[in-house]
Amino acid sequence: MAQGLWGRVERFAGQEAAPGITLMIAALLALIVNNSPLSPFYSAFLSVPIEVKIGALEIAKPLLLWVNDGLMAIFFFLVGLEIKREVVEGELSSLDRAILPVVAAIGGITLPALVFVMINLGTPVNLDGWAIPAATDIAFALGILALLGSRVPVALKILLLAIAIIDDLAAIVIIALFYTADLSVISLLIGLGGFALLLLFNMMGVTRTAPYLLIGLVIWVAVLKSGVHATLAGVMIALTIPMGAPKGAPQDDHGPLLNMEHGLKPWVAFLVLPLFAFANAGVSLAGISFADLLAPLPLGIALGLFIGKQVGVFSFVWLLVKFGLGRLPQGVNWLHIYGVACLTGIGFTMSLFIGSLAFADPAQMDAVRLGVLLGSITSAIMGIIVLRLQGPVSATDQGNGPGAATKAHAGF
Numbered sequence: 001m002a003q004g005l006w007g008r009v010e011r012f013a014g015q016e017a018a019p020g021i022t023l024m025i026a027a028l029l030a031l032i033v034n035n036s037p038l039s040p041f042y043s044a045f046l047s048v049p050i051e052v053k054i055g056a057l058e059i060a061k062p063l064l065l066w067v068n069d070g071l072m073a074i075f076f077f078l079v080g081l082e083i084k085r086e087v088v089e090g091e092l093s094s095l096d097r098a099i100l101p102v103v104a105a106i107g108g109i110t111l112p113a114l115v116f117v118m119i120n121l122g123t124p125v126n127l128d129g130w131a132i133p134a135a136t137d138i139a140f141a142l143g144i145l146a147l148l149g150s151r152v153p154v155a156l157k158i159l160l161l162a163i164a165i166i167d168d169l170a171a172i173v174i175i176a177l178f179y180t181a182d183l184s185v186i187s188l189l190i191g192l193g194g195f196a197l198l199l200l201f202n203m204m205g206v207t208r209t210a211p212y213l214l215i216g217l218v219i220w221v222a223v224l225k226s227g228v229h230a231t232l233a234g235v236m237i238a239l240t241i242p243m244g245a246p247k248g249a250p251q252d253d254h255g256p257l258l259n260m261e262h263g264l265k266p267w268v269a270f271l272v273l274p275l276f277a278f279a280n281a282g283v284s285l286a287g288i289s290f291a292d293l294l295a296p297l298p299l300g301i302a303l304g305l306f307i308g309k310q311v312g313v314f315s316f317v318w319l320l321v322k323f324g325l326g327r328l329p330q331g332v333n334w335l336h337i338y339g340v341a342c343l344t345g346i347g348f349t350m351s352l353f354i355g356s357l358a359f360a361d362p363a364q365m366d367a368v369r370l371g372v373l374l375g376s377i378t379s380a381i382m383g384i385i386v387l388r389l390q391g392p393v394s395a396t397d398q399g400n401g402p403g404a405a406t407k408a409h410a411g412f
Contacts, residue, residue, distance in 0.1 A: 020143015080238025133304025
C-alpha cells in the first residue's frame, strides 16, 4: 500500500501542473489555518527565533525571515541559473528570439506600476509598493497552462516562460536599486570579493560544484550583512556557474549549471516555494468588508495585476507586431496572446516577496496579501476562460517533435 501511495506521489510530482497545484494548496492551507482557531499557533510558528552563531558572527531571525531571506535565496539561485541558460543558448540568446518576450515583459512591468501609482497617489505611504504588481509567478502560470492541455501550443509555454524570466530579472534589479537598506561597505566588499573569486574559478575551468557552494555561502552571509537583500546573492552565485561539461565527462553529464538546475527544481517547486507561500499568504479575513477591498493599497495591487498586466503585455506585443518589428510564434494567435497576458497577472510568490520588502507594517502587509490574492485569482480565472475559448491545436503546434518537451518544461 505504501508503495502504491508513493507511486501516486511520484506520478503527481512528474506532472507539469504539479508545482502550481502545490503552491495553491500551500496558500489555501495558510488562509484556512490563519482564519481558524489555529491562528495563534500559525503566528507563533512564524515567530520562532532561530539563531546561528560562529564566533563574533551572529545571524538571529524569526522563522519567517529565514524563509524569506534564506530559502528564497535558493529560489533566486535557480532563477539566476535559468536566466544564464536562456541568455547563453535559450530563448533570450538572440535579438530576433528575445524581442517579443522582452517587449511583452516591459509592457507587463510598466503598466501595472502606473496603475498602482495612479490609485495610490493620494496615499504617499503606499507608494513604496509600486513594484508589487509588476511580477509574474512562473510556477502558477505554467501550471495553469499545463492544466489547459491541448488548447495550448508549446510555443505559448515557451513565450510565457521567457516573459516570466524577464519579469524575474527586472524584479532582481528593482530589489537591488529600490529595496536596499543602509549599506555596510565592508560586508559588501567581502561579497563582491567572493563573487570575483567564483568568476576566476569559472575562467580557470573549475567545474566541481563544492567550491562554488562553499564560497557562495560566504557571499550570502556577506550580502545579508551588507544591507543589500540576501536573495540577490543567489543570482550572483548562479551567474558564475559554468555551463559546459568538463572534458572526459560521461555523456549524461550536461555540465554544472544544467545539473544544478535539474537537481534544484523539485526542491524549489515542492519545498521552498510552498513554504514561502504558507508563511506569507495567511491573510486574516476577520472583519474584512467590501470597503477594505477598495482601499488604495489592495485595490492598486489587484488592478495592477488584473488590468495593468493584461493591457501592458497585450498592447506592447500588438504594437511590436503592428510595426513589423516582431512576429507571433508558430501556432500562436491573438487569443493565445491575450490569454497569456491575463496569466502574467498571477503575481503571487514574487509579488508577496516584494511586498515583504516594501512594507514592515503588519496592517499594510495584510492589505498586500489581500491585493495579491485578489489580483492573482482573477487573472488566473480570466486567463483560463480566454484560453478555453481556443479549440485544441494540432500535434505539431503542441510540440510533439524532438526537443519540444525539454523546451516546454524549461521552467518548473
